[in-house]
Amino acid sequence: MGSSNGENRPAVGDEQPFRIFVGYDVREDLAYQVCRHSILKRSSIPVEIIPIKQADLRKNGVYWRERGQTESTEFSFSRFLTPYLANFKGWAMFVDCDFLYLADIKELRDLIDNKFAVMCVHHDYTPKETTKMDGAVQTVYPRKNWSSMVLYNCGHPKNKVLTPEIVNTQTGAFLHRFQWLEDNEIGSVPFVWNFLEGHNKSVEGDLTTLPKAIHYTRGGPWFEAWKNCEFADLWLKEMEEYNKEAEKKSEE
Template identity: 45%
Template structure:
């Protein structure tokens, strides 16, 4: 039997419902056993003592970089933000692991024009924006990400991967694995394969679980509500 795929999800108490719907969507589509761990900052104790940064928009802005430490710097793991929805088998992403790289991610060229995003949080613009929101991590090659480093490094140093020897250590993933809803064009609801649409939707500007963002993404918002209803369904 295959060992469970380790998946770590960034957790923010304001987005609990998003986390739960994402977890259900992962399980419902997966052909492999999964070991899913929401990273709750308050549960990390001495491993994460960093004070909240004024530019930090979520509780997991920095905790994501503790995944290699939590894995004992062994094997591979997936990190993803909680504001996502999986539409296909995560095994297809897991199969893309490439030992030539320390990290693999979708390499967006996203330069936000807005100054605020969900709940009025500040929208920061910087190179490699959103790259760290979905990562395949080759943990043995991420030993620079010690708790001490994650506690003291700047946000830009972390999110721009300055802890690597260079960009040659970052592998590119297909864009279907991190589609920025209401930032990138399309797709229509129901288009969920590598050929016809994104595999993983990402509501980076704010998702339909927030009252003011209920229509974010148009038909994709309705798709998220459908996934929520499926996750809540009671079976006789």
Template identity: 50%
Template sequence: MSENSPFKVFIGYDSREDIAYQVARHSLLRHSRGDVTVHPIRQPALRELGLYTRPVDVTATTEFSLTRFLTPYLAAQQSGWTLFTDCDFLFTTDIRGVLAGLDPAKAVYVVQHEYDPSHDIKMDGKKQTRYPRKNWSSFMLFNNAHPDVKALTPDLVNSATPAFLHRFEWVADQSQIGALDLDWNFLEGEYPKPAKTPRVIHFTNGGPWFAEWVNCDYADLWLAEEAAYRATPEAQAA
């Protein structure tokens, strides 16, 4: 990716959390230099296109639980890097900073969380699930040139088990999973609040758009970003 190439970011879209997506997108673009494009991953659209054919999973926490792994295919790039993030994020810095110092031999970069969730219930009453490498897949920086990333085709995503996908078993050499600093995917409520505001805040248990989570850490930042979004012509025309 050249310095002037647009950086493609895909954000998972859930119909129950439209405002979370809108605020995440707004915060990301507001802190960027204008060379970033943001695309929602909407399951109904992927089904219409025949790209996602798995049976509907009523137990899935979000509508993009597995469609996220179609990100490299949707980006349609033979080189460079593409980012996927969940929608319950708030960005406080230029996202292109994540591209600094990457090793082109790596297949994917993630924040390699090791934690035991502190809540049994999350979001709007969803049961918290526990599994190895939890939340690694909530922020994935894909190397589009890597063969293991190119292999994430609709055929694979539609046939592989959720564990195979979320545990990154599709990366043949596990040493090719790169590690990002924690504050590129800071899990609010799961780690002690740091003195410095994280670059990317992840409201993994639930954010201020849910009544139950209006008092979480960084709620003031999210609510300020929401107000800024709602003041835009785009929001007022919706």
């Protein structure tokens, strides 16, 4: 399953942190904090978590695209800057902030195979809802949700096309459908790593269907309208833990 030549495995003791870029939206700061907490708490490897904040990218002249009507979050397009932000080196991951991790990120990193330019869950579905989260229109397109969690082979020659110029000017179809790649350059990851709340199902007795990362794609418990969604209890429990730890730190 992993890389056959081991090129992506740093020497033990000299392990570089695995870089995880998380889509950040000012309206969903809590979702970001809880997502980050859920990764760090369970990770057995060093990780570096970097929020992709649109305001910072604009200030640095890296992002200047005008927000379109179908963009439901601040990171709809800035997510594709991940290889650029990782200096086109090594592997890095992008993930939306509306995820809750229930397993060790090392398990996901160990699925990495250098022959691919990107790896992600190959969802095949059409959302039932016509709107999402806070009333944004739910768009339907091929490869929907593939880009919500992606392992990027940042040094892959094909990914060098993802410059700020391209990310700021290319169409949503080009970017979200990975049109800069051939189909055989897009590796597959088990669906449990991008388990769509309200769509994917766990089968009793089948451990391969147990979610390792829940994606509250319709809206999560941090939105009033979605506080009773499936797996809301798991997210709320994680939030309580995060709040307690944040409180403790502020008192130190």
